[in-house]
Amino acid sequence: MKFALFSLVAHYGGGSQHERLRRVIDEAVFAEELGFDAYGVGERHGEPFLSSAPPVLLAAVAERTARVRLLTTLTVISVLDPVRVAEDYATVDQLSGGRLELMIGKGNDPRHFPLFGLEEARQWEYQEEKFELLRRLWYEEGVTWSGRFRPPLDAVTTQPRPFTPRPRIWHGSASSTESTELAAKWGDPLFTANGFHPKRKYAELIDHYRRRWVEYGRDPADALVGSGAGGLYVAKTSQEAVDGFRPHFEALVKTPAYQHNRSEFTTLEEKIAGGSALVGSPQQVIDKIADYHASFGHQVQAVSVDGLGAGEARDVLELFAAEVMPVVRRELPSAVWG
Numbered sequence: 001m002k003f004a005l006f007s008l009v010a011h012y013g014g015g016s017q018h019e020r021l022r023r024v025i026d027e028a029v030f031a032e033e034l035g036f037d038a039y040g041v042g043e044r045h046g047e048p049f050l051s052s053a054p055p056v057l058l059a060a061v062a063e064r065t066a067r068v069r070l071l072t073t074l075t076v077i078s079v080l081d082p083v084r085v086a087e088d089y090a091t092v093d094q095l096s097g098g099r100l101e102l103m104i105g106k107g108n109d110p111r112h113f114p115l116f117g118l119e120e121a122r123q124w125e126y127q128e129e130k131f132e133l134l135r136r137l138w139y140e141e142g143v144t145w146s147g148r149f150r151p152p153l154d155a156v157t158t159q160p161r162p163f164t165p166r167p168r169i170w171h172g173s174a175s176s177t178e179s180t181e182l183a184a185k186w187g188d189p190l191f192t193a194n195g196f197h198p199k200r201k202y203a204e205l206i207d208h209y210r211r212r213w214v215e216y217g218r219d220p221a222d223a224l225v226g227s228g229a230g231g232l233y234v235a236k237t238s239q240e241a242v243d244g245f246r247p248h249f250e251a252l253v254k255t256p257a258y259q260h261n262r263s264e265f266t267t268l269e270e271k272i273a274g275g276s277a278l279v280g281s282p283q284q285v286i287d288k289i290a291d292y293h294a295s296f297g298h299q300v301q302a303v304s305v306d307g308l309g310a311g312e313a314r315d316v317l318e319l320f321a322a323e324v325m326p327v328v329r330r331e332l333p334s335a336v337w338g
Contacts, residue, residue, distance in 0.1 A: 001289070001332040002300045003325055004038035005031040005317070006073045006228065009051040010306040012251050020050055021057070023310055028061040030314065032068040034321035037337055040071035040103070040302065045079075045112040055088040062096035069337060070100045073302070074172035074191075076107035078126040079116040081150060082134035086158040090138070098163040103191055104131055105172035105179060124178045125149075131169075131182065139166055170226065177208050184212035189224035192296065194276045196230065196263040202276075203295045210297075224336060226300035227292060230277040233308075234320045238280045242268065244316075245279045248307040278303060282323035289328050299334035 007027065011020045028039040039061060041054040051057070058070050070092065075085060093100040106127040113120040129147050136143050137158050146152035171183035174193035183190045190209045192202045206225055213223045231252075233245035249268045265271035268279075276292060278285045289301055303320070305313035 001293070001298075001325075001328045002037040002334045002337055003035075003328075004040055004069075004071060004073075004226070004300055004302040005036050006040040006042060006071070006302045006304045007051070007306055008042040008044055008049050008073075008304070009057070010048050011050050012048055012307060014309065017050055024057055025060050025064055026310075027305075027313070028068065029064050030317065032065045034317060035325065036068060036321070038069040038071050038101075038300070038302075039065070040073035042073040043076045043107070044109055045076075045115055046109065055092050058092050058100070059095055062092060062099065065096075068099070070096055071170075072100075072102050072104075074103040074105040074107075074170075076112060077104040077130045077134060078106040078123050079112050079118055080130065082130045082137060083150075083153075083156075083158060085134055086137040087160075090158065090160050090162045093163045093167060094160050096163070098167075100162075100164075101168045101170065103170040103172050104134070105174075108174055108193065124176070127178070128182060135169065135186065138162055138169075173202075173205050173209070177205060180205050180209035181212055184209050184216055184218075184223075187213075187216070187218060187222075189226065191226040191300070191302075192228065192298070194228045194230065194292070194296075196265075196275075198264060198274050199276065199292060199295055202227075206296050206298075225296055225298040226302060227296050227298040228276075228302045228304075230271060230275050231279060232277075232285075232303040232305055232316060232320065233279045234282055234285050234316055234324060236281065236319075238284060241280050241284075242272070244312065245277070249277075251307055282319065282327075285320070285324050286327050289324075290332065293332055299336045301328070 009024055031039050041057045042051050043054050044051050054072050106123045110120050129149055133145055141157040142155045144154050170189045170191045171179050172191050173179040194202045210223050214220050233241045235241040246268050265275050271277050272279050305316055
């Protein structure tokens with residue numbers, strides 16, 4: 001298993017926006033020091049998140065790190081101009097020396113559609129057309145194209161070009177086979193959000209991806225899956241972990257994103273028992289990752305400490321890196337990222 005630390009830059013107070021944004025850079029540096037394989041910044045366009053400009057944050061992270069891969073988790077392609085996306089992220093890829101990988105999707109917050117003057121009902125149409133144009137802009141030169149949602153292009157080569165000739169593009173998946181179908185169609189990896197619902201919901205989407213992958217004529221061994229988790233709080237004992245995570249969970253359930261997703265879990269105990277939250281002792285967290293791997297077959301495990309105070313987050317990450325990551329890496333080897 002490879003490990004990624006993700007952030008949506010949730011800001012619940014307790015400091016200025018300046019301090020919260022600077023903490024992203026420090027957190028990425030710390031993740032690299034702890035041995036995480038990747039650091040990701042998501043995209044949101046409304047409270048309590050400060051992650052409306054991931055390329056800016058990732059460019060800053062690129063300058064402070066040397067090894068850790070940089071991910072977008074995810075780029076809301078459904079509301080963006082693919083030309084701008086191609087330019088912004090190729091710039092980050094150049095600055096980082098080829099460490100960038102995109103993750104695209106329609107987004108998990110309906111507030112961004114009216115903000116950008118778009119119709120929520122057409123979100124899947126936006127995603128498919130804009131992704132396919134982005135793919136061509138990144139992988140081809142002299143692109144001539146026409147579609148429904150932006151003016152046509154005539155022999156366009158966006159600049160700069162990506163540092164890596166064909167950077168990997170992941171497809172974020174949370175709720176629909178539209179995303180899993182698109183990933184399988186183009187032979188791209190899938191990243192399941194795995195945040196709000198029971199395992200079976202996400203396992204069904206991953207199974208659909210793998211089935212369609214084979215039906216498109218591809219080797220099933222080449223299908224690559226990553227997974228998120230519904231929170232991280234590892235402590236020496238189970239009770240310490242539950243007590244530490246409870247204030248974060250209580251803040252999370254009040255957010256529009258949590259309410260929009262209509263999670264079946266209304267209490268922390270339900271979320272820990274029936275969901276993907278990695279909350280417990282090191283051995284409990286190891287066991288849960290292994291349990292989800294048995295269903296998902298994922299090669300990358302992402303975690304987040306958004307919502308925790310800076311010192312508390314460092315303590316959790318240090319224990320996770322010291323007592324969970326080495327065991328899982330040994331027991332569940334991964335071929336991704338070398």
